[in-house]
Amino acid sequence: MWDIFKLKKLGIFAGGVLFGTAGVKLLSSKDAKKVYTSCTAAALRAKDCIMKTATTVQENAEDILAEAQQMNEERAAKEAACVEEDAKEQTATEE
Template sequence: MWDILKVKKAGLFAGGVLFGTAGVKLLSSKDAKKFYTNCTAAVLRAKDSLMKTATTVQENAGDILAEAQQINEERAAKEAAEAEIVEETEENTGAEDFKEEEV
């Protein structure tokens, strides 16, 4: 007694073998090889374009990073100079206040 499940599995297996055999013949034809070659060439062109874009982005990112570091260094130097001026002012003001208290 053949069970429906066994018949279905056997049918699927036979169909797969038939499809695989026909697929191999179809995929190895001259037209298919030409199609694969053209697709591969298109992928390689896309890769080259993508690599050029990536290189440009990397260069721009490097420039942006360098400029940002320069801005931060200038800002830190300016803040340090302002802090030094404030300290000197406080020292001078503190000394005058002290002299006033002595009087």
């Protein structure tokens, strides 16, 4: 005996097969290929733009790092000069 539950399952299965077959036909059509090509081209353009931006950010970060290292070297040299002066003054007052 066919009850309503078995018929419902059969209907869902048939609908899935029909939808799958139509989907494969739709996805392999020439129009779909044009859409895929356009989307891929847009993704490649976006990748190029992102890579240019990333390169610019990396260059700026390298410049900032170099300037910060230079500032620290200058500060260390000034501190060393101050320590030297303090040592000379201290020895001069001791004599």
